[in-house]
Amino acid sequence: MPLATSPLPRLGLAFGLAMSLAAIDARPASAIEPQADDSLPELYTEVAFPNLKFDRPVVLAYPDDENNLLFVVEQHNAQIYSFPNDLQTDDKQLFLDLPQAISKDNEEGLLGLAFHPKYAENGQFYVYYSATNPRRSVVSRFNVSKDDPRKADPNSEQVIWVSADQPYGNHNGGCIEFGPDGYLYISLGDGGAADDPLSTGQNPTDWFGSLLRIDVDNPEGGKAYGIPADNPAKRDPKFAHWAPEVYAIGIRNIWKFTFDRETGDLWAGDVGQNKWEEVIKVENAGNYGWNVYEGFHPFKIRGNRVERSSPILPPIVEYPHPDVPAAQRRGRDDTGKSITGGYVYRGSRIPELQGVYVYGDFETFRIWGVTVDEQDEVVATGELIDVDSPRQAKINIAAFGEDRDGELYILGFDGRIHHLVPRR
Template identity: 45%
Template sequence: MRLQQITTLLNAFLGIYFLCVPLYVGAQSSLLLQDAFPKLSAFSKPIEITHANDLSDRLFVVEQAGIIKVFPNDSNITNMQVVTFLDIHTRITSGGEMGLLGMAFDPSYRYNGYLYVNYTRTDKGQLQTVISRFHVNPNDPNQGDASSEKILLVFNQPYSNHNGGKLAFGKDGYLYIATGDGGSGGDPQNNGQSLSTVLGKILRIDVNQIPGIDTYSIPSDNPFVTITGARPEIYAYGLRNPWKFSFDPVTGYLWAGDVGQNAREEINLITKGGNYGWRYREGKACYNPSANCPTQNLIDPVWDYIQSSGTGRSVTGGLVYRGSLLPALYGKYIYGDFVSGNMWTLTYDSTSKKATNEFLMKMNGNISAFGEDQHRELYICNYSSGRIQKLKDALVLANEPELATYIDVYPNPSTSLVYIKLKLTQNDRISVRLYSMQGKLVDSLLSNERVAAGESEITLDTKSLSAGTYIYQLESKKITQSGKIHIIR
């Protein structure tokens, strides 16, 4: 590979470049990953980003220590516009996998002002998970009332990890709750398979206020309400730590990422009464017992991947994109890995029950959540940097010179040499890498190399590559950009 500085280009060429950048290759356009709110200070360990579904176009960020912040959904906002919506950090035990782990707004929030949270606390030396309801200050929509807490559900945690966390309402109006298996390693109490505990489950409860019921009721069609000794809240079981799940608003499908033990990470479609196999199985492989494990009536993951340092070791469940700004991603399930920062798209065929998985890009940091605004546009929480990031179609770059980095890849498809042309509006440090469609690093073209403002070109000799489709990824200080390269023989 060679890096060649190009000092002059005809203005006419640049005009054509911006109109004709060949970024739509295959089914997916070239995408940018950028800071969604560049003028804001970093959040502290953001664990969730969501909206209130109240037409206010605000975003709410959950910080693990116990604080929820709210601000207008505007890329130009400053710190002065960020408000602490709810502060309950003194009630919470936080650290590791503990803390304020989830929140959900009532479907009727515009009218009743209710929101629900999932957090861990310590009571008389016992770690517990708490599901509580709060309501908004009726005189200030940007202030939750910390004194309004109504505890709905409490259960003990035997260990400090695998605490689940996600809360979400389904189309049925019921509240769904993710719980982990109680922690340690290997599920020593076999909670995942036990119907007598809420651990290792997806729960479903009715939080609509019913006369005579002070906390919650059980939906009459919950799958185990008639089973003696079973917890009636259980909706699905056999899960290890499905800490992130989401509903597809179009199909109603419930998607969950379940963190594995030492071998595999899972993406599951959760169905009522489903048994997802843990601890008998991890992914599609036997775990306990290690061979000849039970398989009857166990539901396979839609997709699983083998743990590795390159691929990742802790899945972060995502969401099905239903926004309008990224048409190439519409209907795809977007998820990632907390450890590696890798992101993928999964396309599911409900007729054949088969899924196609493609590497999207790698984020520099830990992915703690995928969320959306009221327009169903996608946001990503970077846990390690504290930034909120978003994907953007690279074709808009001509109208946003402040993004500073442009990229063109040609010829595409290619039989031999591929040229990656860069344009920088200022000096920067650039990394360019090539990945397989599964997310395995194939080659590093540049690694944090200082590149001067202007036009630059990298030449990639593809003779050693097998025919197929690869993902290129460019990283600068401001953005990450990725797209596909097709090699034919």
């Protein structure tokens, strides 16, 4: 999670820093310095399910079936619980106790859960966890019990994908989601520590610092998955040196990405290093700047250069850390330290929030919203809650989630599931 701060050979890097600067500097100032907008609703949070409590909840997900259940992942207990989507429920049942041992550093554990799009037919779901001895990330498939929709079959595990060995316990990414194309997307951070010590951010030949995309329904080449035909390495010779699984690069540590259920757009929160947190919209073969940029700002280490095949794309918005000098923040006080990516709201409970991408910060408890036009230029952006209000709970925001109806939830390290409600 975004609480802190084996590669293949690196190939040619040709685009220079000057080209990257030109691309970023061309971004309109309104996107570089977003301001509060009164078109966004004023909200606060309240506990949504008062009779439920969890330990380090990091995922809320639901399958596309008729049981109307929600599922929560407990990070270090390595357990998944189910409960009815009823605000007054106290019916919390253990769905899966992960049978494998896991690493439990602050950003490790059971980190991801995704239900197969045809779960109602095949009962398949996928998890992402931090394995140990050696430290590495694993995506596995399990099946629900044939006799009970509230129980998984712990003996059904099939390992689908395993990362290279990871020398550090942070920057594990850990988010998995099925896209509207039916493929499984996997976020994997830059390998850990600080300053991208493995030089993975601009290296598309390895998996680190990337968003991956695989086809779990059509395995090939002796692996448990196939490669979609329009992944960069398959679709264009200029990306032939990219690892086949890599979908996008230049990522430091995406802690949560989601798809807009209406447009299919892929939104993500990419955790910064010392100064800037950012929201990005990810596209096929996109390059989001790390380790040459942190947000909109140059990040200079070890003569780093931009990957030659994919010029840098700027973020949608950023926000500063508290210790960024005031002159660089240009008057902005909406600071944070660790972004938690959210969702584009498509529910009905808060009509004024419709179409707004909602995201937050783990360390400073803030929640923002942003909307963009068809060219991804910012239309409105600002804080949605008043963290200084005595009625507003201080929530370490570990994750956002949504239910089948598109209603939005917030998982806090207070163990509660919260939701947003209008200020009255």
